[in-house]
Amino acid sequence: MIVVMEQNATDEQIQTIASKVEAMGLKANIIVGTERTVIAAIGEKRGSFKDSLESCPGVSAVTPISAPYKLASREVRPEPSLIEILDFRAGSGHVGYVAGPCSVESEEQLMSSARAVKAAGATGLRGGAFKPRTSPYSFQGMKEDGLKLLAAAREETGLAVFTEVMGTDDVDLVAKYADVLQVGARNMQNYRLLEAVGKCGKPVLLKRGASGTMDEFLLAAEYILNEGNDQVMLCERGIRTFETHTRFTLPLASIPYLHRRTHLPIIIDPSHGTGHTYMVKDLAVAAVAAGADGLIIEIHPDPPNAMSDGYQSQTFDEFAATMDRCQKVQRALQAD
């Protein structure tokens, strides 16, 4: 941690900071510059020292040197993690493809979707049974009935089931049917929920919040890992920016960034990341080209009649074409 003092900081202020740094169990290294004095705090301790130093008189800025997360970091685990569930594999060279409807709506809708997912060569099935909706007046999901349909679809197809859990009270119920618990973007910093899915032990797909920074995202994963659950996948699904021609802005640079910082697999969601069906294929292929460890895509037998997210859902044929292109790119690049 580097503490930069104000230009006119007094010797007393500098000494106070040095003492505080030492009291934190760190070594204070005072560097007197021509314009300013800087104190380098050396040691292994991590924590919220930054906050308390920044408010001290004479301090201009405090810059952390180490990442605030540990278990998620490459420094603790240098080799990439591989997540395996049934035939689904993500990370460590494997690209895991997940697809399915936004919401589970009926047996026919789900089963036909599952068969299309399987036929196109994907190994994971998504489908919402508990739906977080912006408006209290929108369809809220089929709840346990939806979970049962998902389990039945796994029974028939062998696809791994990914589904969202919205609250701590639902974790046990969802875990009873699902293979992967999804924590949605709105709940990225719902710490009670992160702790609960961490304790539950099932694999987790953690979506990045629409305004989550990379440190916040990795610290949210750290909440789960810290409960002893190391089956965590990170999902980039777009951030909120000034752009209005897409629902969110999908930053594929998250892939190389996260691969450098963390061993956890990175899954890309081009459906929410664009919000328009016609863009999904191009961004899906781009994500695979950029090194994503997996994709999660919304499909529907009849998008115009979907109960949610129809405007960003692919038809079965569009999805099959997308899979085909993704796999061509994967093969072209793996030959390297």
Place this chain on the structure above:
Amino acid sequence: MIVVMEQNATDEQIQTIASKVEAMGLKANIIVGTERTVIAAIGEKRGSFKDSLESCPGVSAVTPISAPYKLASREVRPEPSLIEILDFRAGSGHVGYVAGPCSVESEEQLMSSARAVKAAGATGLRGGAFKPRTSPYSFQGMKEDGLKLLAAAREETGLAVFTEVMGTDDVDLVAKYADVLQVGARNMQNYRLLEAVGKCGKPVLLKRGASGTMDEFLLAAEYILNEGNDQVMLCERGIRTFETHTRFTLPLASIPYLHRRTHLPIIIDPSHGTGHTYMVKDLAVAAVAAGADGLIIEIHPDPPNAMSDGYQSQTFDEFAATMDRCQKVQRALQAD
């Protein structure tokens, strides 16, 4: 709702949309333009029709005309709501001032803060007992012991107690001690929690999420109102933008915007909204000048030694000076 068709939409596509609109219980008014055809859907129904129409072939865009929220709207309740708790009053011409430490740390810290709050003329006491922290390794709050201290401070000073509730499991416990349940920015779209504080019936301070749009913010309030709880205050605490010299960007235009759309009181948080103690006073006074119905400010007896948020906390003297300036502005403008 206005459905704008693509330039090359076929008659059949136009008829399909018109039929769908009629099937929704709305009247379809087809307007043939020189370049495009537009369908105006007329009627009282609200819902997520937009989603399903936008994915239909031939549709270019769908523009809602009515606001998606009801109970929060001025259209349903034209006169501003007044929230009264003990001596605290916000809305309908009253400005309610709330202050206190970020976290409750000890009896001495809290009681001295409460006395300073009272002495400066404020009527609400804030203090976190359950703390949502970005890192699992940071101080997580004193929990029930903190709540007891808050209740004791109310006992002595008569200040209304505002404190955060982080999860559904804690609602009953927090409600036992607090006067106002605060839902934090990270939980603005934690719908389970919104439903729980709605059912609980206690007044709620709902903070805007760092990337929440105004519609999302008002629909989050709608979740609470929809449970029959009409004691809701909206808190603007800044949004996430590209700016890095402040912790968040505090948009005071939210005040006139929200006053025009909703009857709910608007409280401004200049502490989180700036993230720097030296900016808090200026933004607090500005908020009152812009017509805020209240302020919530972080103070601490010794900011450099605060366990959280010291860098944005005022000392007792700074807070007293801020209150003095706010009230001067309030008096100068009320004379109008």
Place this chain on the structure above:
Amino acid sequence: MIVVMEQNATDEQIQTIASKVEAMGLKANIIVGTERTVIAAIGEKRGSFKDSLESCPGVSAVTPISAPYKLASREVRPEPSLIEILDFRAGSGHVGYVAGPCSVESEEQLMSSARAVKAAGATGLRGGAFKPRTSPYSFQGMKEDGLKLLAAAREETGLAVFTEVMGTDDVDLVAKYADVLQVGARNMQNYRLLEAVGKCGKPVLLKRGASGTMDEFLLAAEYILNEGNDQVMLCERGIRTFETHTRFTLPLASIPYLHRRTHLPIIIDPSHGTGHTYMVKDLAVAAVAAGADGLIIEIHPDPPNAMSDGYQSQTFDEFAATMDRCQKVQRALQAD
């Protein structure tokens, strides 16, 4: 254009708007809804009617239906444009690769770069002679000496020369040496410059401003096209968002979006779009996978000793590897 009236708009206000619409040469179609009245303005005229209607009493919102640009639109020219300069081809199925140093620094630096660009299979050479720099104290470029070196490099290699023009006074000078005039992101809305490069007639690479919307970007192109110059390429180089781990956020969804709206080729700049050398390759390959019509990449013989942008420049070897992967993806997808 759709004019949505306030719920409590008076008949007189509605009639006033209808009269204004007719006075603009458009047909006013009044639709009386259950909650609000809407006026659809029908006709071929375009212009800033929106501004003047939005400020009228009783008006809630005005929604344009047609795009504000014409010459850039697919509606005016449905088939994609192909830009050809020497061996460089972008658009209409061709991917044009451009690379070179951020700044021209010396004959040796530029010639070695040009040879590396050529050897890797690219057909365009970039290099700044006039450098827009955030600080007046930074290196401002070699100016005409730099332009001469670029022309010499073209002489030897046959690469098309892309270089930036910063002001109207420099257009003639730059046009004397360059094949493509680049308008930088900071100047996207420097209308005098857009007019000047439009009049000049040389092909133009127009970079998107860091906060330019798509409409603003296309209207900036329209300024150039409107001067009779139809050799315009659009360059997406990233937008400013809250993210700090990349220099800008590179939204590849711009590719399918722009391809749907405009016939102009789309070039992606993964160097500025990420700001970190280690990310450039992945984003370059992703851009090709997403359908980009070209790439522009910064390279340098010795990035740590570059006079500008070394932190985002590739070495010659890194660039060759990037080209190899891009072309593999191109071939894999073209086989479709």
Place this chain on the structure above:
Amino acid sequence: MIVVMEQNATDEQIQTIASKVEAMGLKANIIVGTERTVIAAIGEKRGSFKDSLESCPGVSAVTPISAPYKLASREVRPEPSLIEILDFRAGSGHVGYVAGPCSVESEEQLMSSARAVKAAGATGLRGGAFKPRTSPYSFQGMKEDGLKLLAAAREETGLAVFTEVMGTDDVDLVAKYADVLQVGARNMQNYRLLEAVGKCGKPVLLKRGASGTMDEFLLAAEYILNEGNDQVMLCERGIRTFETHTRFTLPLASIPYLHRRTHLPIIIDPSHGTGHTYMVKDLAVAAVAAGADGLIIEIHPDPPNAMSDGYQSQTFDEFAATMDRCQKVQRALQAD
């Protein structure tokens, strides 16, 4: 400057950086931490060292300690600057009020506006003669005829004339008539124009670009100051964020931030900063409460018939009421 090395940086890499730092004329102070090594570069030199160090092998991050601007800084000039032009005064305790139409449209429109500005107690007149417009098809201003009307209005009222200059070719012409040259938000980083208005010597109002950081904004001012022109006012007019209910997001925290960093006066533009007439008054009063050194406000005799920006222009009465409230707040706070 602090250079943070990667955890696995080699001794050779560390020595290379130290040598580079010394070669730059700075002293390299190597601090060996438990996890990482940090090199503090000590000395008076400023420049773009950051860029070249960040691309070196083994370097994780480079953090500047000193601000990159000089002449604009409080460190060079600790006391606030006062800008005086005719009766207009901004800075150093004075609040300068400027108002007028977006575009000069006619003699009657401008003269009536100027009289209303004067009557309300303001001392500056704004009005655009050269208009930067997003679309080439929009009204581009009355050009020199508009400038002549502005000069005539000054003749009658004594108001200082503020008007925009869009290109280097127009600087002499505009300077012939205007008292203050305005550089618009789109041109904040048009360095040729900044140099030209710097050389011209007339006072300059520099508007912040919609995505300009504070350092970029102050460095743009530095371009003007560096030409020997110290009559610079900074204008905050809002930034581009995800918010769509305002045209831009107006961050009043810029006022205390800039007051701490620079001696230059800060003028707030609540018209562009909100984009809606009904919000202008509240944000104007808030800006004065937050310590602004001036305001610039758009007014029009008949906003619905304005040729530009009618939706954010105040009527004369609305402006008079705004001035009244601003001055009440000014008096209430100056009494401190």
